[in-house]
Amino acid sequence: MTMRLDYLSIFPGYFDVLDISLLGKAVDNGLVEVHAHDLRDWTHDRHRTVDDTPCGGGAGMVMKPDPWGEAFDGIIGIEPDPSVHVIFPTPSGIPFTQSAAQELSTVERVVFCCGRYEGIDHRVIDYARTMWTVHELSLGDYVLNGGEVAALAITEAVVRLIPGFMGNPESLAEESFSPGQERLLEYPLFTRPVSWRGMDVPEVLMSGHHGRIAEWRREESLLLTRDRRPDLTD
Ligand SMILES: Nc1ccccc1-c1cnco1
Numbered sequence: 555m556t557m558r559l560d561y562l563s564i565f566p567g568y569f570d571v572l573d574i575s576l577l578g579k580a581v582d583n584g585l586v587e588v589h590a591h592d593l594r595d596w597t598h599d600r601h602r603t604v605d606d607t608p609c610g611g612g613a614g615m616v617m618k619p620d621p622w623g624e625a626f627d628g629i630i631g632i633e634p635d636p637s638v639h640v641i642f643p644t645p646s647g648i649p650f651t652q653s654a655a656q657e658l659s660t661v662e663r664v665v666f667c668c669g670r671y672e673g674i675d676h677r678v679i680d681y682a683r684t685m686w687t688v689h690e691l692s693l694g695d696y697v698l699n700g701g702e703v704a705a706l707a708i709t710e711a712v713v714r715l716i717p718g719f720m721g722n723p724e725s726l727a728e729e730s731f732s733p734g735q736e737r738l739l740e741y742p743l744f745t746r747p748v749s750w751r752g753m754d755v756p757e758v759l760m761s762g763h764h765g766r767i768a769e770w771r772r773e774e775s776l777l778l779t780r781d782r783r784p785d786l787t788d
Contacts, residue, residue, distance in 0.1 A: 555662060557586045557716060561705060562625055563668035564604055566590035568702035577710065580719050589629075596624040605671050614672035622667070622678040630665060630686065638686040640665045642679055643704030645697060647690035650708060652731035654691070658708075659715035666708070668701035737786040741774035 561569045569590035573581065580586045594602040597620075605615040630638055639661045658664060665686075667674070682688045693704050714720055726732055730740045744755040758770045779786055 555716075556584055557659075557661065557713070558663045559586055559588050559709060559713075560629055560663075560665040561588075561590040561668065561702075562593055562622070562629065562665065563590070563700070563702055563705075564593050564670055565668075565700070565702055566592045568668075568706065571706065572709065577713055580713055580716070583718075585716050585719055586713055591625060591629060593621050593625055596621040596628065608672065612672075616672055617669055617674040617678075619675040619678045619681075622674065623681065626682070626685070634685045636687050637661075638663045638665060639689060640667060640682045640686045641689045641691055641705070641708065642667045642669065642674070642682075643693070643701035643708065644669065644673065644690050645692055645695075647692035650691040650693055650711075652711070653733070654689070655708070655711040656715055656733065658689075658712045664712070666701070666705040668705050670700040737779070738772075738775040739778045739783060739786070741771040741778070 559572075563569070567590075569588065572578070572588050572590075577586070577588075581588055593604055597603055604617055604621050606618050608614070608616045630640075639658060641664060643666070667678070667682075679688065679690065691704070691708065693707055698704060715726065720726055730738070744759060748755045748760060756770065758766050761767065
């Protein structure tokens with residue numbers, strides 16, 4: 555299965571980075587195909603205008619619905635198709651989680667709509683919901699200038715889960731937030747040299763005693779989770 559990823563943005567250059575490293579490899583071996591589009595290509599005025607003042611007043615500018623609608627028509631089509639998943643990264647979205655990434659990794663087509671300014675005219679999202687499967691997703695409670703960086707983060711989380719993408723799928727199973735992992739943060743990791751700038755690798759990890767090592771790692775995960783993410787221990 556090849557996943558098609560489309561990105562709609564006034565800064566399509568953000569997505570050139572997808573040609574690099576693992577994601578680039580996924581493109582080379584046909585696991586994903588990536589298409590970035592400039593929203594301004596669907597404007598018709600000399601200034602290629604994509605925004606206007608908010609109805610009802612307020613600060614900043616809002617992205618006009620017209621270019622989005624015409625871009626949707628050109629990129630996705632005018633017939634409803636619930637198999638197309640349209641993602642609007644937004645601070646007012648539902649929290650993006652590993653389980654959402656897991657679900658999206660089985661989808662054949664994802665379209666990212668990257669808003670700028672104060673946001674996109676809400677009718678764009680309402681229209682998209684009549685046509686496709688829409689996800690309004692937040693990465694966390696902080697402010698970005700637009701959806702592009704969020705779209706890249708969501709892309710990486712999703713594409714790495716596509717079967718055949720990661721050389722060693724077993725490594726996925728042990729990660730934090732992987733299904734089956736009770737919600738614990740990953741224990742501290744070490745590699746050679748055993749002694750570095752006066753700091754030594756914990757002895758237990760050099761003992762070769764797998765039972766004790768597993769016990770040490772679990773204890774470290776529990777301590778870390780209790781300290782940093784008490785919300786995960788509920
Ligand atoms: N702040 C933003 C501005 C524009 C598009 C997404 C976001 C976002 C997504 N997750 C957190 O913030």
